Amino acid sequence: MRWAQVSVVTTHEGADLIGNILMELGAAGTEIDDPSLVNEYIDAGLWDYTDLPRAEDTDTVTVRAYLPEDERLEGSLLTLTARVEGLRRADARIGAGTISHTFVADEDWAETWKAYIHTEKIGQRIVVRPTWEEYTPAEDEIVIDLDPGAAFGTGAHATTAMCLRWLERLVSPQMRVYDVGCGSGILAIAASKLGAGEIIAMDYDPVAVTVADENIRANNVGNVTAIQSDLLAVCEGAEPAELITANIIADIIIRLFDQLDAHLAPGGVLLASGIIDDRIADVERAAAEHGYTVLDMTCEKEWAAMIIRRSADLEH
Incomplete structure (x- = not known):
């Protein structure tokens, strides 16, 4: 399978906005080429040797992401163009907003990400390890073997890291x-290794x-099943869950509230993440309208993760 490496030339202010759009379109992660960071490293002497020249233009950054070359690609690129133009009409400071793409093979995509993904401890116990690195865990650590594959979520992004830290407390x-x-x-996978029972992962x-199924098998977590589903549709008629996680985007989380009552057990918790800071109020409003309360929230790098419960459960 081939992938489209999509690049958007923008500004520091526009980078998060563009990155969020790409993730909404199903991007397999994002990376930001920021010349000012190169200058900072050169000036700080953090490299023993470098022949990289100092960047002259530090106001322009490039956001890159990967989209699968399938029947949806053309529509995704058209949507991206329309959304970028929408930002421009709204006077967002996105700079050039130039969009381009090239194609890479599966193996090229994987090799590209090896330069960016390394073993990382997240929270008190969870360690995320790419399969090409060696790591000896401490006695109380839980190791998740994970290659980036083609799906968003390696633990490096703030939204995923916040969820992993919450899972250590919630499971x-x-x-x-x-x-x-x-x-x-x-x-x-983290929920399973933290001791949860039956787990259904859906996308x-x-x-x-x-990709999720491959990672599930690689981690030998037999109590996890990956299924294609529009939100919780696949769980229709199944027992409700004590914990529902949704690391997606604000608009989808707002849609999720319509299905939540049927699938969240009494006293259960929704862990919602992927919420950009200017959409926090929208999610809080939707929660209240459906009879839910945001009990707690953590914020990191302009993203929020929320702990949400039924308001009625709080009265008992």
């Missing part, structure tokens, strides 16, 4: 967990489901 033995918009499957994107 109880044998609890039922639904992971909506599972991406790489990292949250479902609308079939590529994400395939």
